[in-house]
Amino acid sequence: GAGVSQSPSNKVTEKGKDVELRCDPISGHTALYWYRQSLGQGLEFLIYFQGNSAPDKSGLPSDRFSAERTGGSVSTLTIQRTQQEDSAVYLCASSLGQGSTGELFFGEGSRLTVL
């Protein structure tokens, strides 16, 4: 597609439920990033993919969080047994190659609210 696409744009869920957030990067972009942005906070790095592998998972806050990428394209971020503190905007970005010497292209984010 023309840009990075994320879905759903908004998700309201009950505490304890699992959620899946999807990111469709720009075609041909090999690098994909997930960030979390809580209200009034900066960007919190979650995970980075190069192709289908994740060389850097250091930002995942707990084992309730996982992510995968298939076919070097679409990525899914899964949060199991959601907690209220998981409420945030989850941003996905992609870039042409490894690292960030080039530009990151961001999606508009998925806003997650855990009741």
Add this chain to the structure above:
Amino acid sequence: AQSVTQLGSHVSVSEGALVLLRCNYSSSVPPYLFWYVQYPNQGLQLLLKYTSAATLVKGINGFEAEFKKSETSFHLTKPSAHMSDAAEYFCAVVKDSNYQLIWGAGTKLIIKP
């Protein structure tokens, strides 16, 4: 360890006034530096980047930033603020070890009519 510091979580200026958003970094090697902008309810987009070429970098929407090695700074400026500039601005530096971005905490720019 590398870091990025943005002074002021909120900056308020009058329409038509100079915009100055401050960013200081720490890096052991010549850095790649970026400014991104986030308009309300949108993702981030690149404003400008410094990659060891000219120290004065011009970006979109009339913004520019000057790399000052002696001050380890990369402040963002615009001569005359517009209402449409109201947004959150993030400074970032490329991490030496793995080429990831290290982000500042962001500065929310408020434009007063």
